[in-house]
Structure formats: structure tokens, C-alpha cells
Amino acid sequence: xxxxxxxxxxxxxxxxxxxxxxxxxxxxxxxxxxxxxxxxxxxxxxxxxxxxxxxxxxxxxxxxxxxxxxxxxxxxxxxxxxxxxxxxxxxxxxxxxxxxxxxxxxxxxxxxxxxxxxxxxxxxxxxxxxxxxxxxxxxxxxxxxxxxxxxxxxxxxxxxxxxxxxxxxxxxxxxxxxxxxxxxxxxxxxxxxxxxxxxxxxxxxxxxxxxxxxxxxxxxxxxxxxxxxxxxxxxxxxxxxxxx
Numbered sequence: 339x340x341x342x343x344x345x346x347x348x349x350x351x352x353x354x355x356x357x358x359x360x361x362x363x364x365x366x367x368x369x370x371x372x373x374x375x376x377x378x379x380x381x382x383x384x385x386x387x388x389x390x391x392x393x394x395x396x397x398x399x400x401x402x403x404x405x406x407x408x409x410x411x412x413x414x415x416x417x418x419x420x421x422x423x424x425x426x427x428x429x430x431x432x433x434x435x436x437x438x439x440x441x442x443x444x445x446x447x448x449x450x451x452x453x454x455x456x457x458x459x460x461x462x463x464x465x466x467x468x469x470x471x472x473x474x475x476x477x478x479x480x481x482x483x484x485x486x487x488x489x490x491x492x493x494x495x496x497x498x499x500x501x502x503x504x505x506x507x508x509x510x511x512x513x514x515x516x517x518x519x520x521x522x523x524x525x526x527x528x529x530x531x532x533x534x535x536x537x538x539x540x541x542x543x544x545x546x547x548x549x550x551x552x553x554x555x556x557x558x559x560x561x562x563x564x565x566x567x568x569x570x571x572x573x574x575x576x577x578x579x580x581x582x
Contacts, residue, residue, distance in 0.1 A: 339365030339487065342422045342451075344411040345430065346376045346443030349394055349403040353429035356472035357461060358399050360479045361426055364487055369401035370415030372408060377432070379407045379443035381450065389414065408447035416454050424487060425451035428461035429479070431469060433498050435462075435548045435558070436513035445496055445562075452494050452564055459486055463499040464552070470499070478504040478557055486559070498548055498558040508556040513547035 341361050345354045349371040358367050370391075384406040391414050394403045402418075404411045408427065416422050427447035434442040448458025461479070463470035482497055485507070496512075522534040543549035551558040 339423045340419065340421055341365045341367050341487075342412065342415045342419060342425045342456075343367060343369045343371075344408055344415065344425060344427050344447040345371050346379055346408045346427075346447065347431050348372050348375045349396065349401065351375075351431060352469060352472060353431055353463070355397060356476065357426055357429045357479070358397075360476050361483060362399075363480070364483055365423070367399055368415065368419055369396060369399050370411045370418075371401070371403060372411060373403040373405050376407050376443050377430075378441045379446065380441045381409055381446035382407050383409050383413070391418065408443040409450040412447050412450040412458075413454065416451075416456065422451075422456055424457040424459065426459050426461065426483075428463075428497075429470070429472065429475070429499075430460070430462035431465050433462050433464045433552065434460065434496060435498055435552060436515060436543075439496060439512060439562075448494055448496070449564060457490070457493050459495045459497060461497045461499070464501045466501055470501070474503055475499050478507070481507060482557060482559065492561055494562045494564070496548070496558075496560045496562055498552050498560075500552045500555045500557065502555060504557045505555040506557070508551040508558055510546060510548045510551045510558045510560045512560055512562070513543050513549040515541040515543070515549075 343358050361367050389406045392403050394401045427444050430444040439445050445460040448460040451458030520536050548558040548560050
């Protein structure tokens with residue numbers, strides 16, 4: 339099995355190294371990641387300038403860095419490596435739960451894989467007072483990969499680990515709750531004003547969702563799809579407003 343690994347935290351993130359170490363037991367690994375952090379880049383691609391693809395020393399892995407987005411990395415990685423079987427993205431330094439999926443660069447790399455006819459699995463872990471304890475998560479990560487990698491019917495899966503040693507694995511759905519978006523003004527040392535964006539959940543997580551599972555100490559695995567069509571609303575709109 340050929341496993342292409344990307345992320346949005348950059349080529350030197352400890353999360354991508356931990357993922358590669360565990361994934362190497364399941365197949366041949368190649369790493370292609372941004373040369374700098376691209377968190378919250380979403381599914382952006384670089385169209386206004388050329389991209390570079392440079393070999394980068396990273397333990398014993400074949401690794402390359404790209405001066406672009408997570409989606410760029412997957413596109414270039416698949417171009418340079420024939421017959422990739424699956425793309426793993428992560429392990430992200432920070433959870434990608436609920437509404438965070440919309441702007442996640444980690445998930446965008448997995449989505450780009452699906453757009454290219456490949457399979458994509460995004461993996462994330464929360465950051466609290468310090469970086470995630472990847473050694474603590476490796477046994478659960480191996481169980482996740484053992485479950486997901488052989489199942490070709492699972493084209494796109496978003497995986498989130500809890501902060502503590504996981505209690506087990508759970509299949510979940512996306513938590514869709516309202517968030518209180520906030521703009522936080524501040525100043526740099528020169529007195530120039532700048533802003534931070536932040537969101538705070540306004541409602542408790544629903545049972546069976548990704549946020550709920552991680553709060554309960556489980557690894558959340560959410561199968562996703564690229565088709566955003568609201569089938570029920572489409573049927574109702576067609577019934578209310580027939581078109582010629």
C-alpha cells in the first residue's frame with residue numbers, strides 16, 4: 339500500500355512524524371507537506387504563482403516540502419508518486435470537530451485526495467497546555483489505521499483523538515451547532531491595531547457527534563462526503579417551485 343502523508347502544520351510538525359512512524363507498519367510512506375504552517379487554510383489552492391517541490395530530511399522517511407497549501411501538497415504528491423492508495427493528513431495540532439471542518443486545512447488535504455480519485459483520512463488531536471502526547475496516542479492510532487485502511491468503501495473520514503488516553507473508538511456524525519464568532523482587537527509593539535478571530539460553541543454537543551465522543555474520551559471517526567446537496571430541501575424546492 340502506498341500512503342501519502344500531508345498536513346497543514348508544516349513539514350517539521352511532530353504530528354506528521356508520529357503519523358508516519360505508525361503508518362509505516364501498513365505500507366510504503368511518503369511525506370509531502372507545506373514548508374510553513376498553513377492552519378485554517380481551508381481548501382485553497384495556489385493559482386497565481388509557481389510551486390516548488392523540495393526533498394527534505396525527515397528521519398528515515400522520503401519527504402518533500404512545498405511552498406503551498408495542504409491541497410497543493412496532495413496534488414503535487416500524487417503527481418510525483420504513481421498509484422497512491424490513500425492520503426493521510428495530520429496528526430493536526432488541534433482538533434477539527436463540528437463546524438471547524440469548514441476551514442480545516444487538515445481535512446482539506448484529505449478532501450483533495452477524494453477529488454483526485456483517492457481516499458483521504460484526516461487525523462487531529464487537541465492542544466491544551468502543551469502539544470498532544472503522540473506516544474500516548476500511537477496505539478489508538480494504529481487501531482484506527484488497522485480499521486480504516488483496508489476498507490475501500492470509506493472514501494473520506496475525519497478522525498479526532500481526545501486529550502487523554504482514549505477509552506476506545508466511536509463512529510460519529512458531525513456536530514452542527516451555532517457558534518458565537520468574536521473579533522478580538524489588539525495592538526502590536528508599534529501600536530498598530532490588528533485582530534484575532536475566535537469562536538465559542540453556544541450549545542452543548544449532541545450525543546453521538548464528534549464533539550460528544552471526544553468530550554467523553556473516545557476517538558471520533560466521522561465518514562464524510564463531498565456532495566453538499568441538501569437532498570430533502572432539494573425535493574421540497576422542486577415541489578414548491580417546479581421549473582420548466
